[in-house]
Amino acid sequence: MRKTLLYILSIILLQSCSWFDVGAESEIDEKDMFVNADGYYTALTGIYISMGSTELYGGNLTLTALEPLSQQYNVKDDDPDRIAWSQFKYATDGGQELVSAIWLKMYNTIVNANMLLAKLPEAEGKIDSDVIDIIHGEALALRSLMYFDLMRLFNESYEVNPESGNVRFKTDFGFVLGKKMSNEQLIDTIVSDLLQARDYLKKDPIYCNKTYSNRYLAYDRTQRMNYYAATALLARMEIYRQHYAEAARYAQEVIDSEKFRFILPEEILETDIYGVEQKADRIFMPEMVFALYCENILTVSRSWYEGLTGDFAKSANAYEDNDVRRAWLYQNPSANGKINMIRYQRSVKSEDAGKYGDPVVPMLKISEMYLILAECNLNGIETRENALSLLNTIKQKRGEAALPATATTQTLWNELTHEYVCDFRGEGQLFYYYKRRNLSSIDDGNYNGNTVSVPASAYVLPLPDYEKQFGY
Numbered sequence: 001m002r003k004t005l006l007y008i009l010s011i012i013l014l015q016s017c018s019w020f021d022v023g024a025e026s027e028i029d030e031k032d033m034f035v036n037a038d039g040y041y042t043a044l045t046g047i048y049i050s051m052g053s054t055e056l057y058g059g060n061l062t063l064t065a066l067e068p069l070s071q072q073y074n075v076k077d078d079d080p081d082r083i084a085w086s087q088f089k090y091a092t093d094g095g096q097e098l099v100s101a102i103w104l105k106m107y108n109t110i111v112n113a114n115m116l117l118a119k120l121p122e123a124e125g126k127i128d129s130d131v132i133d134i135i136h137g138e139a140l141a142l143r144s145l146m147y148f149d150l151m152r153l154f155n156e157s158y159e160v161n162p163e164s165g166n167v168r169f170k171t172d173f174g175f176v177l178g179k180k181m182s183n184e185q186l187i188d189t190i191v192s193d194l195l196q197a198r199d200y201l202k203k204d205p206i207y208c209n210k211t212y213s214n215r216y217l218a219y220d221r222t223q224r225m226n227y228y229a230a231t232a233l234l235a236r237m238e239i240y241r242q243h244y245a246e247a248a249r250y251a252q253e254v255i256d257s258e259k260f261r262f263i264l265p266e267e268i269l270e271t272d273i274y275g276v277e278q279k280a281d282r283i284f285m286p287e288m289v290f291a292l293y294c295e296n297i298l299t300v301s302r303s304w305y306e307g308l309t310g311d312f313a314k315s316a317n318a319y320e321d322n323d324v325r326r327a328w329l330y331q332n333p334s335a336n337g338k339i340n341m342i343r344y345q346r347s348v349k350s351e352d353a354g355k356y357g358d359p360v361v362p363m364l365k366i367s368e369m370y371l372i373l374a375e376c377n378l379n380g381i382e383t384r385e386n387a388l389s390l391l392n393t394i395k396q397k398r399g400e401a402a403l404p405a406t407a408t409t410q411t412l413w414n415e416l417t418h419e420y421v422c423d424f425r426g427e428g429q430l431f432y433y434y435k436r437r438n439l440s441s442i443d444d445g446n447y448n449g450n451t452v453s454v455p456a457s458a459y460v461l462p463l464p465d466y467e468k469q470f471g472y
Contacts, residue, residue: 055105058296066428088458137200201227229290248376260366262397291360301344314445322399343426
């Protein structure tokens with residue numbers, strides 16, 4: 001605990017991972033870390049690994065903490081802390097453990113990013129200058145993403161209170177506490193950083209189509225914070241602060257790149273004549289602008305969502321019969337017909353590994369860009385007809401019935417929310433949407449017209465006790 005509180009650098013390396021070539025689990029002194037190019041690659045890889053921990057996007061910020069808050073699940077009935085959490089009661093011992101784990105791990109990872117950024121000037125002569133810029137862009141953009149999610153979790157929403165400021169902004173890796181910033185100040189700062197990161201990432205091979213011989217850049221760029229991921233994140237940030245013209249411009253750029261596409265129905269699941277799974281892509285990988293490699297999500301999903309006990313989806317009513325996203329749900333006869341969320345499900349048999357792609361968590365994807373652009377149009381950037389066309393594009397790709405040309409503006413708003421309910425299953429993003437829109441009542445998970453009231457306090461996670469007492 002003391003190491004975490006004092007922001008001691010801890011780069012955790014994984015064994016036997018096809019995604020990158022690293023050694024055994026260890027802690028490396030920062031003086032020895034950056035003596036050669038491999039040290040910089042290891043430091044950046046360590047940031048991604050830390051983000052994929054169960055404390056962050058490999059668990060809490062997807063399935064464990066945020067998904068139950070969407071009200072789409074019946075949580076495990078023998079876990080009173082988890083039941084309380086799903087009811088927006090965060091003050092239990094279990095709730096405090098969750099917020100502490102998120103807060104500490106996020107800041108620990110941010111400080112690791114700060115160290116890498118501080119050491120990059122020393123990389124000249126060790127790494128090609130274009131690669132240094134790409135590393136710089138990745139680290140800066142990842143830090144912006146993490147600060148943005150801290151803000152979305154621990155501050156009031158921007159719409160409710162632009163001056164809300166519980167999050168400290170820290171750019172060094174020493175023991176000095178960061179400065180608390182308001183929503184407005186912090187998002188100005190991280191958007192500025194993200195714009196700078198995007199400039200660095202113009203040398204990204206996914207953007208400039210340049211071929212590099214560098215080993216680090218040989219990895220799938222959609223599993224890195226690439227140029228288009230930074231652009232998509234800007235769209236998400238700008239719509240958060242209601243800068244609709246800017247959000248629309250960034251979302252349109254990602255769409256217009258034609259680097260990402262909606263998955264085809266036949267790509268989701270292939271079975272043999274006996275119905276045995278041969279190939280499966282329930283993540284919808286062609287749609288991923290940035291997918292975080294993360295083996296932890298498989299364990300968390302099996303533990304909480306795929307078994308005979310745990311969290312079950314309340315219903316599949318939000319999905320039309322031909323909606324391809326129904327592949328994410330499974331009515332389990334062994335669990336008395338309860339519905340498992342199987343977005344991350346895969347066989348545990350080693351001989352079945354080839355049936356699946358890399359284990360990843362969706363971070364940014366093309367469908368969100370369509371939804372952001374549609375919302376911007378509903379807010380006057382372009383016409384209502386443009387919003388209708390964008391929503392119908394999503395519906396056509398998902399296998400849903402199209403909306404009629406006569407659909408009212410209110411119907412379009414309702415359908416926008418419906419698509420968020422359907423499209424972010426297992427990603428932890430639906431809660432953020434509800435908070436950004438400051439919705440006081442939300443779908444209760446059965447999608448039959450009934451709703452759950454959401455008090456304003458539910459949208460702000462409490463600070464950990466030690467932060468309130470000591471300002472760590």
